[in-house]
């Protein structure tokens with residue numbers, strides 16, 4: 256047998272959110288993958304279907320229409336952009352371009368479960384810094400964990416799965432203390448859902464610090480999770496490195512077309528995000544009304560920090576809700592349809608609160 260490299264055996268599994276189990280007479284809801292519950296916009300769908308007609312051709316490897324639209328949106332050069340098969344691909348690209356055996360990557364934990372997977376796959380070593388009791392990044396501890404071996408620091412804001420987001424002030428102060436030869440990745444997968452005082456202004460960070468890399472995705476606010484398209488905004492030298500290591504033709508023609516059409520329909524899509532934020536607020540109020548507490552949610556999900564994760568998931572499942580348990584640590588529930596919110600609150604009302 257040919258063996259994979261030893262570190263490949265160490266790669267932790269990615270546990271995808273499960274679909275709901277059908278229940279007779281009950282509409283079920285998938286709240287397990289932080290997806291956008293709205294169906295595709297007709298304009299986006301029509302553009303994607305048009306792109307399907309050319310499926311015998313390779314996509315535009317230079318993603319030119321997408322880069323043009325993103326450069327306009329963000330006020331950056333097209334040479335500052337690198338697209339990939341979801342923003343998770345950009346995490347792989349970053350780590351493969353900048354890290355190898357012996358290098359360390361500092362990140363909060365619990366955070367996005369793909370981080371330790373991608374770090375281990377790159378042959379690097381992850382340094383997990385526990386989040387605070389209220390689910391926030393412990394930036395002083397992350398600064399202390401950054402050593403001469405550190406190549407990359409991953410910041411996740413809002414943090415998946417715990418929910419809170421970083422402020423601009425604390426992020427600026429953190430980056431000021433990180434050596435300029437360490438990349439600071441700001442994973443903004445849920446940025447469109449943030450409603451807080453002093454939110455991170457990623458582009459301002461990037462203007463002041465060329466070692467900052469912003470990660471964005473079309474999977475959440477833009478509702479294109481199934482098409483797999485995300486991107487990085489970075490200094491031109493970093494974007495060049497990311498494009499160099501990327502899988503050739505990684506972003507399909509359909510994904511590129513749908514992403515461009517989504518940017519053209521941004522107002523409509525962001526109005527849906529506003530509606531989801533209203534739903535998030537209603538969910539938070541409902542959770543508080545039945546005596547539970549969650550860390551401040553700034554994404555499209557809430558986090559229940561409790562050890563009885565299987566019991567919670569089973570109770571939600573009985574009510575037709577698929578949620579995402581992280582065994583023994585907590586349960587993440589995506590914000591979705593109003594009926595799903597009402598059912599979740601009823602589930603909580605019927606459950607024993609953790610003491």
Ligand code: PMP
Pocket residue numbers: 288289340341342343344367411414415442444471472473474480483484485
């Ligand atoms: N970053 C974070 C924090 C996420 O939660 C996710 C998706 N769950 C991603 C990145 C990756 O999203 P995608 O690959 O769909 O763009």
